[in-house]
Amino acid sequence: MIEVAHLTKRYGAKVAVDDISFVVGPGRVTGFLGPNGAGKSTTLRILLGLDRADAGTALIGGKRYRDLRHPLRTVGALLDGAGPVPERRAVDHLTWIAQSNRIPRGRVREVLEVVGLGDVAKQQVKKYSLGMSRRLGLAAALLGDPEVLVLDEPVNGLDPDGIRWVRTFLRDYAARGRTVLLSSHLMTEMADTADEVVVINQGRIAADGPLGVITAGHASLEAAFFALTGEPPPSPGHSSAWPRSRDAQGSGR
Numbered sequence: 536m537i538e539v540a541h542l543t544k545r546y547g548a549k550v551a552v553d554d555i556s557f558v559v560g561p562g563r564v565t566g567f568l569g570p571n572g573a574g575k576s577t578t579l580r581i582l583l584g585l586d587r588a589d590a591g592t593a594l595i596g597g598k599r600y601r602d603l604r605h606p607l608r609t610v611g612a613l614l615d616g617a618g619p620v621p622e623r624r625a626v627d628h629l630t631w632i633a634q635s636n637r638i639p640r641g642r643v644r645e646v647l648e649v650v651g652l653g654d655v656a657k658q659q660v661k662k663y664s665l666g667m668s669r670r671l672g673l674a675a676a677l678l679g680d681p682e683v684l685v686l687d688e689p690v691n692g693l694d695p696d697g698i699r700w701v702r703t704f705l706r707d708y709a710a711r712g713r714t715v716l717l718s719s720h721l722m723t724e725m726a727d728t729a730d731e732v733v734v735i736n737q738g739r740i741a742a743d744g745p746l747g748v749i750t751a752g753h754a755s756l757e758a759a760f761f762a763l764t765g766e767p768p769p770s771p772g773h774s775s776a777w778p779r780s781r782d783a784q785g786s787g788r
């Protein structure tokens with residue numbers, strides 16, 4: 536269970552996250568959606584102890600990330616950012632993480648098999664395709680067999696096969712009573728994957744509830760979100776993703 540309560544984060548004069556509250560329960564896949572710059576990554580970074588809130592709390596299993604006794608056994612995360620050392624072999628990368636978290640070595644082989652990298656475990660990571668790298672990231676997140684998975688844009692850049700694999704994997708994981716929170720720009724993909732949806736827009740919660748409730752009265756999840764966020768609808772032939780509007784919002788990064 537993830538509980539976010541009155542979370543606020545400012546970067547200078549910019550309020551990136553503005554007093555948001557939501558709960559992510561077990562046994563469901565919850566989608567975290569919003570346009571570029573809405574505050575998704577900021578929220579996830581605070582949840583995972585990578586940034587500090589100015590106010591409010593973001594708890595996993597009732598605790599702040601930094602207070603978890605066994606973080607990797609509680610929550611597995613896949614975020615954009617620093618990946619493995621390119622020269623390192625996948626198996627060595629995972630073994631290093633496992634050892635530094637007191638996770639038995641045998642678990643490395645298990646997670647490599649789970650994500651379908653068993654046969655290429657001894658390859659250097661730099662030889663991996665994007666899809667393989669994403670699977671490796673997921674393998675790292677799964678090392679501690681966590682109750683909670685938090686994934687930022689896990690299917691970004693993946694081909695249809697890769698996207699389907701991630702979708703099936705996450706739905707199975709949730710079906711075993713685990714908590715899955717994922718952010719994505721890909722509306723059609725989210726509509727196929729999520730049971731629950733939390734929409735954030737300009738740092739505030741725009742909607743929060745079961746997928747069917749959020750989309751009721753709209754032609755699609757995408758239509759619901761454009762209505763909720765006031766974003767312009769995509770042009771014809773657009774790939775059903777959020778428009779890239781970070782620049783228009785005056786990103787400070």
Ligand SMILES: Nc1ncnc2c1ncn2[C@@H]1O[C@H](COP(=O)(O)OP(=O)(O)OP(=O)(O)O)[C@@H](O)[C@H]1O
Pocket residue numbers: 546549550551569570571572573574575576577578781784785786787788
């Ligand atoms: N380190 C930072 N310094 C300054 N401003 C930041 C920083 N991180 C985020 N912001 C700003 O906070 C707001 C929220 O950004 P955030 O990355 O959380 O949005 P997002 O919903 O994850 O967007 P995207 O989908 O584009 O990744 C944006 O206006 C962004 O420019």
